[in-house]
Amino acid sequence: MAKLDVVIFPDERLRQHCKEVTVFDDELKQLAEDMFETMYADDGVGLAAPQVGISKRLVVMEVPFDEEKPEELFKEALVNPVIIKKENPMVSKEGCLSVPDYVAEVERFADVTVKYQTLDGEEKECTAHGLHAVCIQHELDHLDGKLFIDMLSRLKRQMLQKKYTKLKRREHLA
Numbered sequence: 032m033a034k035l036d037v038v039i040f041p042d043e044r045l046r047q048h049c050k051e052v053t054v055f056d057d058e059l060k061q062l063a064e065d066m067f068e069t070m071y072a073d074d075g076v077g078l079a080a081p082q083v084g085i086s087k088r089l090v091v092m093e094v095p096f097d098e099e100k101p102e103e104l105f106k107e108a109l110v111n112p113v114i115i116k117k118e119n120p121m122v123s124k125e126g127c128l129s130v131p132d133y134v135a136e137v138e139r140f141a142d143v144t145v146k147y148q149t150l151d152g153e154e155k156e157c158t159a160h161g162l163h164a165v166c167i168q169h170e171l172d173h174l175d176g177k178l179f180i181d182m183l184s185r186l187k188r189q190m191l192q193k194k195y196t197k198l199k200r201r202e203h204l205a
């Protein structure tokens with residue numbers, strides 16, 4: 032296993048519309064494993080392939096089914112996931128490994144049903160609630176080049192863009 036580099040906003044690779052997965056081979060499994068390791072290392076609950084610079088419709092997550100029972104975890108790699116039902120708008124407080132040290136409130140749905148394939152290509156469906164549902168919506172947005180900060184006001188986004196561009200420049204100089 033290997034920890035991968037996380038792509039940081041405003042990197043253009045976060046804006047790609049990712050490609051459907053058609054080959055379910057060892058390379059895909061290895062990528063998912065590496066994404067899990069990267070997610071754990073950065074204390075995230077979810078990670079999407081474009082966040083490690085890969086244009087594939089693959090996300091990994093490890094999140095409680097129910098926040099009241101934190102020990103029962105939905106640990107899964109979702110391939111070609113599609114939300115087929117969403118209900119009950121809610122406000123969620125989110126962060127993202129690609130937008131470090133920033134949280135914001137965005138509008139989501141409290142209940143979603145997602146269909147996806149496993150790493151072996153098996154079809155599955157799952158209905159999720161609360162944080163689990165939010166995580167699915169956040170990660171799936173990444174596959175279409177969308178970030179949670181896109182839902183903020185234009186002014187807030189411009190401030191963030193400046194802040195992270197500056198940080199990146201400093202990193203390059205260091």
Ligand code: NI
Pocket residue numbers: 126127128129169170173
């Ligand atoms: Ni994210």
